[in-house]
Amino acid sequence: MTRWIAVDWGTTALRITLMSGDRPLDTRASGDGMNALTRDAFEPTFISLADDWIDGNIQVFICGMAGARQGWAEAAYRxxxxxxxxxxxxxxxTTDPRLDVRIVPGVRQVSPHPDVMRGEETQIAGILRNISDLDGVACLPGTHTKWAHISAGEIVSFRTVMTGEIFATISNHSVLRHSLTGHGWDEDTxxxxxxxxxxxxxxLTARLFELRAADLxxxxxxxxxxxxxxxxxxxxxLAATKPWWLGRDVVLTGSPKTTRAYECALKSQGLTPRILPADEMTLAGLTAAKEHP
Structure with missing residues (x-):
């Protein structure tokens, strides 16, 4: 089976996986995300992490911020x-003749509101590789959570919500940080x-300061x-994205901790979301990209 390399290149992290067909063999990660690199640093950064995997010519399929304007090469939005x-x-x-590098383009939405995604479209391709007849919504929780309406194998519309980044900012950089230490979680609360x-x-904003007052x-x-x-x-x-999830079949794809919170929230609204692991969906999506004509 031909070996190739799947790459998920984010804003703050790089994750590479040596593949044999659709089977992962080994995975490595580093903190060399897009924000830490200049354009001419992408190729040497990749080679430094993957060099012993490169035995002759090898195909490399990349999703995420390596395709951004500030990335390795800009892959225009569809x-x-x-x-x-x-x-x-x-x-x-590429400078290294051993490399055959392809980047998955991101996706944009012009109306009814402007929106973009890079990397999540590959996870959605992975979801569709697992659930080919999905007619519903893919919820991809993270720093910038995506809600994407999927029908007939297409992304029809989507909405991005900055919940993860807002949580991190408030809990680490606002006055509330003094009252939010640790990692505990209470489901009923x-x-x-x-x-x-x-x-x-x-x-919402009034309730936020109550957290500080209740501590004091x-x-x-x-x-x-x-x-x-x-x-x-x-x-x-959920209030902002109700048109995307209300009465729909929802698939959740994220980290275990974050997915658990979204699953509990959606179940409280009468939904039973299906759970698919984010890392597996990224690899499935990159495999689909490799096979895509």
């Missing part, structure tokens, strides 16, 4: 509605906050505070 892999891949000129913000999203006045446990913050933000997200 416009929805489109399949996750419409329009072919960008072939990258979380679900109560989800319900509260879904019902009254206009109270009552010594509220930090795990409770973190659970409330997570619930308030995800509840606000």
């Amino acid at each position: 416009t929805v509605p489109c399949s996750p892999l419409d329009g072919g891949l960008l072939r990258v000129e 979380f679900l109560s906050a989800v319900s509260d913000t879904l019902s009254r999203p206009e109270h 006045l009552h010594g509220q446990d930090a795990a409770i505070g973190r659970s409330i913050l997570s619930g308030l933000l995800i509840g606000s997200e």
